[in-house]
Amino acid sequence: QVQLVESGGGLVQAGGSLRLSCAASGRTFSPVMGWFRQAPEKEREFVAGIRWTGGITFYGDSVKGRFTISRDNAKNTVYLQMNSLKPEDTAVYYCAAGYCSGAGCYAGGQYVYWGQGTQVTVSS
Secondary structure (H helix, E strand, O other), X not given: OEEEEEEOOEEEEOOOXXXXXXXXXXXXXXXXXXXXXXXXXXXXXXXXXXEOOOOOEXXXXXXXOOEEEEEEHHHOEEEEEEOOOOHHHOEEEEEEEEOOOHHHHHOHHHEEEEOOOEEEEEEO
């Protein structure tokens, strides 16, 4: 089992920045961590992912160049730095842990453990 706890969400004006954190704990090691988001009446969307080993990162097209995912192995924590935020970034952001590879890492179904979510609201 892996427990994931997100923090750092909030209200920010367009153009601003936020940093989300996801603290992982538990007895099971999941090699890949991901961030997803879901806005009201929209499907869940992949945002970013990272591998604990090697720190390989990958991003969804809508956030490339604006968001950065990173990890602190000593703290078992993954971060999502969000810059140049837009109103369309408004959503509940979820941290997830899984065992995916390749293109599968962009799909929520490949992640086994999920956090409770944190709200990000970007005002125009």
